[in-house]
Amino acid sequence: MTAGGGEAGEPGYPLEFGLMAEFHTEQVVHMFRFVLRRLLSAIPTVFIVVTISFFMMRLAPGGPFNLERPLEPQVLAALNKTYLLDQPLVVQYWHYLKNVLQGDFGPSFIYRDYTVSELILQALPYSLVLGSWALLIAVVGGVAVGTYAALRQNSAFDYAVMSVATLGITIPNFVLGPVLSLVFAVILGWVPAGGWGDGGFRELVLPVLALALPQLAVFARLTRGAMLESLRADHVRTARAYGLPARSVVVTHALRSALMPVVSYLGPTAASVLTGSVVVETIFSLPGVGRYFVLGALNRDYTLVMGTVVLISLFIVVFNLIVDVLYAVIDPRVRYE
Amino acid sequence: MTDTVLDIRGLHVRFQTPSGDVHAVKGVDIAVGRGETVAIVGESGSGKSQTMMAVMGLLAANGRATGSARYGDRELIGLPLREINRVRGSELTMIFQEPMTSLDPLYTVGRQIAEPLMHHAGLSARQARERAVELLRLVQIPEPERRVDSYPYELSGGQRQRVMIAMALSCNPKLLIADEPTTALDVTIQAQILELLADLKARTGLSIAFITHDLGIVRRFADRVYVMRTGEVVEEGRVAEIFATPKHPYTRMLLEAEPTGRKEPPPIDAPVLLEGRDVNVTFKLGGGFLAGAPIEIKAVNGVSLALHAGQTIGIVGESGSGKSTLGRALLRLNHGVGQIRFENHDISTADRAGMRKHRRQLQLVFQDPFGSLSPRMTAGQIVTEGLLVHEPQLSAADRDRRAVEALREVGLDPASRNRYPHEFSGGQRQRIAIARAMILKPKVVVLDEPTSALDRSVQKQIVDLLRHLQEKHGLAYLFISHDLAVVRALSDHIMVMKNGKVVEEGPTDAIFDAPREAYTRQLMAAALGGKVAA
Structure with missing residues (x-):
């Protein structure tokens, strides 16, 4: 998204027409109240997610201390007692809720010396950096490619882009990741095959691409479809009939309305990309959150899994809220009162 | 030249x-x-x-x-x-x-008027805005200083067209x-x-x-x-x-192709078929969790009418006048309240099952011949669908025979009954919609702007067809339209509606020749009036 609306000194009419609706103070207040209301209504949502995940997790066979080499019965009993696993499920649930409300997600069952909060806070920055780059590339690249393809509908470029995009969507990143790694790290030797290193371009480029490309393909297809429709809209015809330059016709008048479906998809995608990709983090051995989710689940590390579930659901709630606010920013007809 | x-x-x-x-x-x-x-x-x-x-x-x-x-x-x-x-x-x-x-729904009208001014005339943003206000005043938009910051959705259709004209005139x-x-x-x-x-x-x-x-x-x-x-x-x-x-x-x-002719009035002793007394329809807007009480809009406000056999009542009004809503309320197709009687049965409280036996007698034809026919069904299937409900004993062959009859009656080639709606023209589709109503041998047909989406010459054909069907079967029509020429050619009684209320009603000729109310006169002048000073 480019520059904003009314700039100081020139009420309402900056020469560059931005993509934002103009707001009145009253609307900002309404919006603020809407955000508060939504955050309040997120509490029951997260509560339900926590409850369902808690009980589903316990329904799965096995437990954190069912190891390949079984523990002594006394040791097991002691451990179960320490972690309250000998109590009825409802009691455990009650304790968990009480602790979570106090911000305590409990100790990890597997990484004995760490609390879940410590593990997640330590891993989250890696996932956020990786995810932010991937999201940025996917959105900017996807919107640009999709727009260009729509402008050149049925051209060779359009067909090429859409074929590649279809491939991009159908090839899962557990295939794309290793292929990228094989070609650029193993065969060409341009970049390392894995590891965070100092988090520079060389280390990040492959995992970011592996994470971004499938999403870029989706964004490109979405944008192209929406742009094809919006380029045919009456108001875009008006813009053309009034001799406005192509940039204004395409960006100001056509693209802005075409962004709505893109923004809808952005919400859940951002939440899932930013909270770490299990596959990409595993393939490129990166210390992000995604890995903990899988390791936690495989090891029945109840608290760790619950912690990541809460994290992901919070991200989803927040990003869906951001999407709703973006709707109102793009379209003045969307008002939350 | x-x-x-x-x-x-x-x-x-x-x-x-x-x-x-x-x-x-x-x-x-x-x-x-x-x-x-x-x-x-x-x-x-x-x-x-x-x-x-x-x-x-x-x-x-x-x-x-x-x-x-x-x-x-x-x-x-x-x-x-x-x-x-x-x-x-x-x-x-x-x-x-x-x-x-x-107009672009996402920008204020001022900005849209300003854009060509800045682009073609090289005006600064401030100058363009000032000029936009002047132009809005020129096209007689009230409060131009305020309206310049309105979005198109905040304006009526007429105002939007004025904004378009302002934009068109901006660069002389x-x-x-x-x-x-x-x-x-x-x-x-x-x-x-x-x-x-x-x-x-x-x-x-x-x-x-x-x-x-x-x-x-x-x-x-x-x-x-x-x-x-x-x-x-x-x-x-x-x-x-x-x-x-x-x-x-x-x-x-x-x-x-201007519709002409008058309808013969029904005999004075013709029985009342459909009668509505003090019909009201209220819509609620907004409201809900944390949003306070909803706004109530009276779409139809205390309207009464009696439709006799063989009679056509023309309901005239502009968009938003409640004329379609009234038509639907009389057929019990919305949440209208008031006493509604059909053939001496009180149907105002009948439930869905109770209405079903009356439904075949009370038919409806819609305005849009493109949207009101299922694109996945053939003309024959569309026309005979009502028979499946109301005459379930008919065999497929019987239904086919009835479809042939009905299509022939509305002037369509029966051989076309296996074709799909998109293969027909607008006028032909409206004939299919009329056949769908006629096949059930109704007594009352509500015609909701049936000719408005059609070209004049086609309109005339549909008007002739409707008149012919009415004479042949003694139908009663409730004819809803904003088109006075068509209403005049078809109706023997006219009700003029505005904001949910009946402004004026009476025999067709009386309304057209000597309208009493200012609004009726305004409507007539606008639709049929003389040359605008140019």
Whole structure:
């Protein structure tokens, strides 16, 4: 998204027409109240997610201390007692809720010396950096490619882009990741095959691409479809009939309305990309959150899994809220009162 | 003509489609003189809009124009985008049929008017805004200083069309191309817009090319007229001449297509079939969790009527007057309250099952012949669907025979019953919709703007068909329309509605010849009135 609306000194009419609706103070207040209301209504949502995940997790066979080499019965009993696993499920649930409300997600069952909060806070920055780059590339690249393809509908470029995009969507990143790694790290030797290193371009480029490309393909297809429709809209015809330059016709008048479906998809995608990709983090051995989710689940590390579930659901709630606010920013007809 | 603004010679427009080239405009010559209003008249598909789209370089991607369209000493056909962008929007401007969608919903109207000013006239943002306010005042938008910051959705259809006109006039154009600018508007708004255009033209010496299918507008508004049919100009001349002595048979047909005739009133002792007493329909807007009480809108406010066998009651009003809502309330198709009696049964409290036995007697035909027929069913299936419910004992062969009868009755070839709606024209589809109602042998038919989406000549055919069916079967019609000419030709009693209430009612001739209420007079003047001062 480019520059904003009314700039100081020139009420309402900056020469560059931005993509934002103009707001009145009253609307900002309404919006603020809407955000508060939504955050309040997120509490029951997260509560339900926590409850369902808690009980589903316990329904799965096995437990954190069912190891390949079984523990002594006394040791097991002691451990179960320490972690309250000998109590009825409802009691455990009650304790968990009480602790979570106090911000305590409990100790990890597997990484004995760490609390879940410590593990997640330590891993989250890696996932956020990786995810932010991937999201940025996917959105900017996807919107640009999709727009260009729509402008050149049925051209060779359009067909090429859409074929590649279809491939991009159908090839899962557990295939794309290793292929990228094989070609650029193993065969060409341009970049390392894995590891965070100092988090520079060389280390990040492959995992970011592996994470971004499938999403870029989706964004490109979405944008192209929406742009094809919006380029045919009456108001875009008006813009053309009034001799406005192509940039204004395409960006100001056509693209802005075409962004709505893109923004809808952005919400859940951002939440899932930013909270770490299990596959990409595993393939490129990166210390992000995604890995903990899988390791936690495989090891029945109840608290760790619950912690990541809460994290992901919070991200989803927040990003869906951001999407709703973006709707109102793009379209003045969307008002939350 | 020495003083010609736009000179179109031998213009052809072709569209490439998967099923071959479509030759939409076939060698058209049209000239617009300085300060002249030229009407281009034709029915849908005549190529009148595409001719002007080609001039403006606005053809769809698969369209190609050849020939010549000279503006001053510039040839517009084949002009590169950069060149044509210098002319369009500043010297040649255009307003469109759809005021609801022609403005960008995401920007304030001030900003949209300012954009061409800044681009073509090089005004600063501040100057453009000031000029936008002036222009809004010129097109008589109330409170222009405030309205300049409105978004299109905050304006009515008429106001949006005024904004479009303001935008069109912003750079002092030489020629305004108006593509059916009033078709989507109510008659009183239509008259205001035409008056505004005439006034602006007188003040600025603007030339106008007016594309329309409405001969009433041509007569009132234009100096010269071109009649187009299937991509060709069949006749041209001064308006007075064309209306007095049309030479081409197609022009004569168009002129005669104005619906005429009167309906014979039903016998005085005809029984009352459908009766509504104090009918109210209220809609609730908004409301809900943390949003407070909803706003109540009385769409129909205490309306009573009695429809006799063989009678047609015409319900006239502009959009939002509640006329369609009333029609639906009488058929118990919405949440209306009030006493409704059909053939001496009180149906106002009947539930769905209780209504079912009456439903076949109470039929409805809709306005939009495109949206009201299922695209996945054949004409035969559409027409006979009601029989499946109301006469389930019929065999497939019986139903097929009935479909043949019904289609023949509405003047369609029964052999076409295996075709799908998209293979029919608008008029034919409306005939299918009428056949769907008739096959059940109803007593009352609510006709909700059945002719509004159709060309005049087709309209006339449908009016004749409806009249014929009524005589043959003694039907009672509730005819809902904003089109006074059609209402007059079909009804023997008229109710004028405004804001959910009946403003005036009475026998057709009394209402048309001596309307008592100011609103009725206004409606008549707007629809059937004399020439606007130009």
